[in-house]
Structure formats: structure tokens, C-alpha cells
Amino acid sequence: MIARRQHEHRQHTADRLTAVLDTGLLPAELTEMALYYRANAHKDLGRNDASRTGMQQVANADGRLAARARRGLANLARLAGDFPTALAAIPP
Numbered sequence: 219m220i221a222r223r224q225h226e227h228r229q230h231t232a233d234r235l236t237a238v239l240d241t242g243l244l245p246a247e248l249t250e251m252a253l254y255y256r257a258n259a260h261k262d263l264g265r266n267d268a269s270r271t272g273m274q275q276v277a278n279a280d281g282r283l284a285a286r287a288r289r290g291l292a293n294l295a296r297l298a299g300d301f302p303t304a305l306a307a308i309p310p
Contacts, residue, residue, distance in 0.1 A: 225263065232259040250276055254283045257290065270294050 235256035238244065244252060257272030273294065276287035292307035 228259045228262045232256055232263065235259065246279075247281065250279050250281045250283055254287060254290075257287070261290070261294065266294055266298060 235252050239249065239252050239256070253272050254276045257269045257276065260266075260269035260272060270291065273287045273290040277284050277291060288307055292304045295301075295303035295307065
């Protein structure tokens with residue numbers, strides 16, 4: 219029951235963030251934040267490709283959340299078993 223409620227919550231979060239992002243009305247910093255949290259919701263829902271796409275967009279923007287997004291990309295690569303990519307994402 220708890221897992222189902224959490225799944226529904228994450229789905230609701232992803233849907234609402236998508237609706238807000240689709241308006242195109244957010245300033246850049248808030249768009250970055252919405253993309254990041256939607257990517258997290260996708261990860262929690264097991265949608266790793268969608269999560270990776272969102273995290274990559276945030277990392278490429280090189281804004282305030284870029285470092286978190288790069289760590290998220292490394293974690294997603296690790297979860298996918300892509301250890302060379304995960305290791306390459308770790309700063310020296």
C-alpha cells in the first residue's frame with residue numbers, strides 16, 4: 219500500500235512538472251529546478267532513460283544544480299551496469 223502511494227505521488231509529481239515545463243513560462247533557473255526534480259521522479263518510477271535525459275539537460279545547462287545532475291547521471295549509469303560511464307563521471 220505504501221509503495222503504491224509513493225508511486226502515485228511520484229507519477230503525480232512528474233505529470234505536474236511536465237505540465238509546468240510545457241508552458242515554457244518558467245525562467246531559466248526555475249526550468250533547471252523543474253527538470254531536475256522531474257528527472258528524480260522519473261528515476262523513482264524506474265524510467266531511467268527519461269531520468270537520464272533530464273539529468274543531462276540540467277548538467278549541460280551548467281547551472282546551480284549541474285553538479286547534482288552529474289552525480290545523478292553517474293548513479294543512473296551505475297544502476298544500468300555501465301560502470302565505465304559511472305567511473306568517468308567521478309571528478310578526479
